[in-house]
Amino acid sequence: MPYPAQVTPERIVEQAADMIEAEGVDALSLGRLANALGIKAPSLYRYFDGKTALLRAVNLLTNERLVSAMHTAGDAAAHDAHDRLLTMMRAYRVFAHTRPAAYMLAYGDTTAQPDPDALLALALPLQAAVAAWSGEAGSLTALRGLWALVHGYVALELTHNFQRGGDLDATFDQIVHVYLAGLKMLTE
Amino acid sequence: MPYPAQVTPERIVEQAADMIEAEGVDALSLGRLANALGIKAPSLYRYFDGKTALLRAVNLLTNERLVSAMHTAGDAAAHDAHDRLLTMMRAYRVFAHTRPAAYMLAYGDTTAQPDPDALLALALPLQAAVAAWSGEAGSLTALRGLWALVHGYVALELTHNFQRGGDLDATFDQIVHVYLAGLKMLTE
DNA sequence: GTTCATAGCTAATGATATTAGTTTTCATCA
DNA sequence: TGATGAAAACTAATATCATTAGCTATGAAC
Numbered sequence: 001m002p003y004p005a006q007v008t009p010e011r012i013v014e015q016a017a018d019m020i021e022a023e024g025v026d027a028l029s030l031g032r033l034a035n036a037l038g039i040k041a042p043s044l045y046r047y048f049d050g051k052t053a054l055l056r057a058v059n060l061l062t063n064e065r066l067v068s069a070m071h072t073a074g075d076a077a078a079h080d081a082h083d084r085l086l087t088m089m090r091a092y093r094v095f096a097h098t099r100p101a102a103y104m105l106a107y108g109d110t111t112a113q114p115d116p117d118a119l120l121a122l123a124l125p126l127q128a129a130v131a132a133w134s135g136e137a138g139s140l141t142a143l144r145g146l147w148a149l150v151h152g153y154v155a156l157e158l159t160h161n162f163q164r165g166g167d168l169d170a171t172f173d174q175i176v177h178v179y180l181a182g183l184k185m186l187t188e
Numbered sequence: 189m190p191y192p193a194q195v196t197p198e199r200i201v202e203q204a205a206d207m208i209e210a211e212g213v214d215a216l217s218l219g220r221l222a223n224a225l226g227i228k229a230p231s232l233y234r235y236f237d238g239k240t241a242l243l244r245a246v247n248l249l250t251n252e253r254l255v256s257a258m259h260t261a262g263d264a265a266a267h268d269a270h271d272r273l274l275t276m277m278r279a280y281r282v283f284a285h286t287r288p289a290a291y292m293l294a295y296g297d298t299t300a301q302p303d304p305d306a307l308l309a310l311a312l313p314l315q316a317a318v319a320a321w322s323g324e325a326g327s328l329t330a331l332r333g334l335w336a337l338v339h340g341y342v343a344l345e346l347t348h349n350f351q352r353g354g355d356l357d358a359t360f361d362q363i364v365h366v367y368l369a370g371l372k373m374l375t376e
Numbered sequence: 377g378t379t380c381a382t383a384g385c386t387a388a389t390g391a392t393a394t395t396a397g398t399t400t401t402c403a404t405c406a
Numbered sequence: 407t408g409a410t411g412a413a414a415a416c417t418a419a420t421a422t423c424a425t426t427a428g429c430t431a432t433g434a435a436c
Contacts, residue, residue: 002401
């Protein structure tokens with residue numbers, strides 16, 4: 001049976017991402033992951049240097065997918081800077097709702113050390129869109145505020161911390177609008 | 189040796205919180221926790237219905253401590269609504285930096301089911317302060333936005349997602365100011 | 377002084393990540 | 407064509423966990 005590779009690193013990572021979404025990160029065991037791939041747990045070590053490294057790879061995939069989702073949305077959006085930003089932030093939120101476990105693993109884990117390149121790939125297009133709205137000056141600060149707002153919102157949603165009802169879609173649009181309005185006002 | 193209780197539920201929870209802060213949540217094992225308390229692991233089950241229940245209790249403690257820290261800061265703050273809010277949000281952030289692991293465990297864990305009463309104890313004083321700034325109407329939405337902004341900011345800090353330098357203290361003040369300004373503008 | 381609930385203990389189980397060493401396959405080259 | 411060697415899997419073993427079952431010692435109450 002051995003030699004012709006049964007799996008690829010990509011397949012392992014995608015399967016891991018699927019299982020994490022289906023059962024949660026804590027429930028993912030290397031044994032069951034290997035089982036789903038038709039191999040045994042120790043064989044995974046040929047591809048990844050332990051569980052931590054595997055999860056790091058999953059996070060890279062998640063980042064790629066998020067960047068791609070935001071790009072697609074941003075390209076299809078109007079040229080108006082405000083609309084463009086809102087569209088991208090909506091796509092960000094939709095992504096987080098589509099892959100909640102992977103999202104929180106990638107951006108909500110204190111122990112993980114995020115990849116700088118991946119982080120830049122996520123941040124730079126967003127920073128450009130922010131700069132188009134409120135100017136180049138202070139755009140890093142403005143970006144960080146917007147990211148904090150959106151990440152915080154979806155994180156609190158996903159952790160079940162908004163328990164008092166209300167239209168969470170509409171609220172999201174409103175708070176993004178509030179932040180962008182304040183931003184524009186204070187940079188003029 | 190048995191009978192005179194060696195531990196109390198409170199001591200267990202406090203010790204667990206300390207160890208979580210010192211070594212991270214994942215590194216906390218019931219064996220070593222029990223060891224630090226001078227008992228054996230199975231004895232913990234007399235006080236808590238498993239590790240999950242213990243962590244739930246730790247989260248309640250964290251919430252209490254955070255509420256208390258914000259209260260203290262809020263009471264000492266000026267009567268000006270803006271200053272008061274900024275002071276409370278700063279205290280929130282300082283708390284998160286003081287107990288990062290406990291903070292992320294309490295508010296960044298998808299699997300945990302937050303206690304509704306604890307959540308209210310955290311939210312209501314804040315909502316009152318928000319209402320004093322931008323009015324009762326829409327104060328829940330305004331509160332959620334502010335919480336999202338602040339939680340998102342500290343969460344991204346604690347997960348090492350702000351890697352491009354800058355004065356993170358000053359940035360925090362600025363983005364809170366931006367949000368509050370936008371809030372006031374759009375509710376007049 | 378006996379009784380009995382309490383609070384701890386030991387021992388065992390099943391799951392887990394990880395390591396070491398072994399076996400099978402097949403592409404390459406003599 | 408047949409031997410060789412690296413690739414890719416495997417089995418077996420270890421150490422660490424959480425959790426459960428059942429036992430033992432303490433001391434308060436009668």
